[in-house]
Amino acid sequence: MIIALIDRIIDLVLYECNRYIALMAIWTPNLDGRRGPKYLQIVEAMAEDIASQRLTEGARLPPHRILAYQLGISANTTSRAYGEAVKRALLRGEVGRGTFVRSSDADPTAGVPGDLRRETRGPIDLSRNLPLPGFAEPHIRRVLGEISQDKCIPALLDYQTNKDLSHHIEAGRIWLNGCDVEARADQIVPTMGGQHGLLCTLMALLRPGDLLLTETLTYTPVCAMAERLGLHTATIAMDADGVVPEDFAELCARARPKAFYLTPTLQAPTTVTLSCQRRKAIAQIAERQNVILIEDDVFAPLKADRPAPIACLAPEHTVYVTSLSKAVAPGLRVGFLYAPARLLPALRHTVNLSVWMTPPMTMEVAARLISDGTAAQLAIQQRVAAERRQSLAGSILADVEFAADPQGFHLWIPLPKDWRADTFRAQCASHGVLVNEGRSFAPRAVDAPEAVRVCLSHEADETRVERGLRTLVNLIRLPPSLSAIEL
């Protein structure tokens, strides 16, 4: 009786598998001629199929049990293959939804920047939050000329000690002062930009298994770093005024996080600058709960009237991250961390481990631009240019609901009811305009809003920005079903 029942169940399962396979025309790897462990053969075949686009970005893979049945192997083997493919960044799993081929576009953990050149033809790129081009170039030419005539060159070509770099540290102090952080020279750690600063901070201060909190919508390369470092992540709720301190307090009580990464000024994507009150509340919670705040303030130099950094409110619990990328030039790769004395040895050690020292030559360029006031002037120029583009956007998007800061580089546009963000992004792309969908900023797919981020600063030519915005507005006004027509 029991055996008959088991036979019946097996029949049913096989019947369902066959039905699924017939219905879905599922992907099956070609393992002919491959050697080595079966699970690695599957991963190799998968990588080849992704490269040849037989498996396209975002494609859903069959459940591993179905694939196992199809290949006549154990489900453990296919499960191991999928696990390995996730590790190799070929696939990503979404709880309750399945396993998908990674897409570098909308996948927040892909963390790989695409082509950053500023084209004057082809698609209009409103997807990159970079400073407007051109302002820094003449100053950098001038400074390079000065350096080329200077007797400091041999020293810049050598390994440096922290003592040798004292005028670079002094430049860091001036830069941090400009960010409203009254910095002590001995608490400054030079980095190769904000991204490097963030990675060094996570590597220095967190261990595999530690919990890192982020905002619900965030700068997702940090989530990719967390994944690589074996950290757990959880998100803190946001409302129209940014991250919600009560939710931070609640998570601290419940989950004992080690650190909270946040972007309080000109937040990407929401554009919000966190109020003074919320900053204070977050600082107090971090002190009470002994949580490290990683305050990513790379956009702060663009905003004139901003509240004091959290680093000033909870100085013993905050690592402040800044860089010259958004106000001067991202290609310089210069940034600074400012941290309490107790965290400095670990931070310095990870900078040493990762790059030994920040390149003295680019640091020298940056230090001269900072010390003679050029860098601060360039930040103001970016701010003014951003204001002009924001006002252009405001006039074109007059009857569209969106969030923006007059001095920010980007807009955040919640889409009308019938639009899905992925469809809208695809429609924009098919009409020659590139934007980011909400999913790009959401560590958890369930939090991805039906909204897009539109950046105004990457394109050098303002008429292209205008054209891009007009295309976008025309699309938003159409129901999705009509959006495929020529505009």
Ligand SMILES: Cc1ncc(COP(=O)(O)O)c(C=O)c1O
């Ligand atoms: C919020 C945020 N943090 C950090 C970075 C990295 O900055 P950097 O170019 O200085 O590495 C970026 C770059 O886009 C960013 O948007």
